[in-house]
Amino acid sequence: MMLSVQGLQAWYGKSQVLRGVNLQVARGEIVALLGRNGAGRSTMLKAIMGGVARDGRIQFDGTEIGRLAPHQVARLGLGYVPEDRSIFPDLTTAQNLILGEKPGPGGKFGLDDAYALFPRLRERADAPAGALSGGEQQMLAMCRTLMGSPALLMVDEPTEGLAPMMVQKVRELLVAVAARGVTILLVEQKLDIALAISQRLYVMGHGEIVFEGTPASLAGNAQVRREWLEV
């Protein structure tokens, strides 16, 4: 397993949000993590990166990362794109991308690759990133993380709040990235995208995994969808 999470717990102050989560991602997979708002999906990604108080076993490529600082986790090859995108608004588009480059091995993905995946970024290269549209910022955030040549890309709700055209572009980018050999753990709200591009998926509810299976098995399980996904 590329990523193996066992009994992961996480807290914000005294309130516990993750209650012993188990999750596995194999090399080359696209795995989707679904659930209603507040289920704990974003917290799950933050906990893997070391961004919240946590406890449990997290192994990445056989290395225990449960006690490492975020920058150490990132340098091992985990890329993370947060839900709020965390664009650096005062820096230019190009400077944002450059900051994604990491010390250490990598160099598989550069500025030209980013511009090839989403040409609009080249046109806006010298504009302050804060002036980009929401969709452009989402593309920038994903490309910035890809600049660090991660082996596993974790993306939190990349299509949230985007127009249908941009949703399609984000989806194409994810598929293109996967085709380059990057493994993907995708948090999504839109069931159709998750069902279409993932090989396996997990459903979370109240800080626990409540379903694990293939897109076909979830599509055929109306009860899980009604209880844990539909609003």
Next chain:
Amino acid sequence: MEQLGLILLNGLVYGLLLFMLSVGLTLIFGMMGVLNLAHASFYMLGAFLAFTISIRLGFWAALIIVPVLVGLIGAVVERYGLRTVHKHGHLAELLFTFGLAFIIGEVVPLIWGRTPVPYRVPAALDFPLFSIAGNAYPAYRLFMMAVAIAMFLVLYLALARTRLGLVVRAALTHPDMVGMLGHDVPKVFTLVFGAGCALAGLAGVIAGNAFTTEPGMARSLGAIVFAIVVMGGLGSIWGALVASLLIGFVQTASISLDMPLGTALMHLGIPVNTAMLTDLWQITIARVAPVVPYVLLILVLALRPRGLMGTRSA
């Protein structure tokens, strides 16, 4: 006219000096979310160390050694003090810097005494350069300005052109994200804290002899520097620059104006009824000069709670 030239010149020197202090403070706040209450103490430390070192090795050696020394002290304080306290939250960090300011404030008089020390302008620069508005203009003032401008250029290039500068500017808005992209943010914190302290130390070296080096100097300047950082917008470098120059000019101008308040307001076209509050209008502007920065601060915050160029509210 010459009077105005003198005010501009002195205001610029004073403003750049204030910027040397406020830029470190605002960078540290922007990145780490900590208002370093001990920042001006590092300025004082710089002045006293410069006094001692200049006796042994001369002023020029002090000019190089002291900023490095104060920067190292700052880096050690961050690495082994602040970083340990960090996990207990911002209040703990604030109290830590408060305690630090208190300790430096007590240790300095223990070593150097409670009265001003005779830290003097170096002989090579101790001569009048030219005469302006009937005053001899000291060559050392111009030297201070040159050092301050050189510092500003180096800082600007470092922030605008280097990768580390990019990391620092990114961390001003999203420090967590910078870490998750693989940058060692704690190490960058230590560097920025150290660099901020080094700048405060440098300010102490070049200002301690132009003004007075005494144990109260941190307190008097500290308050103004806080006012500047809040006024400019917490975490904003350009805001700190604008506010520093503004306070520099306004304070220099008000110190040199001997005019009664009432007359000044009338010159500005603001009619005042001098029959009421007679005593108030007789006070000269020079005497209210020390409150001017704080009046400006309150004005700015009333009109723009984020500060002049800040992105978050104070």
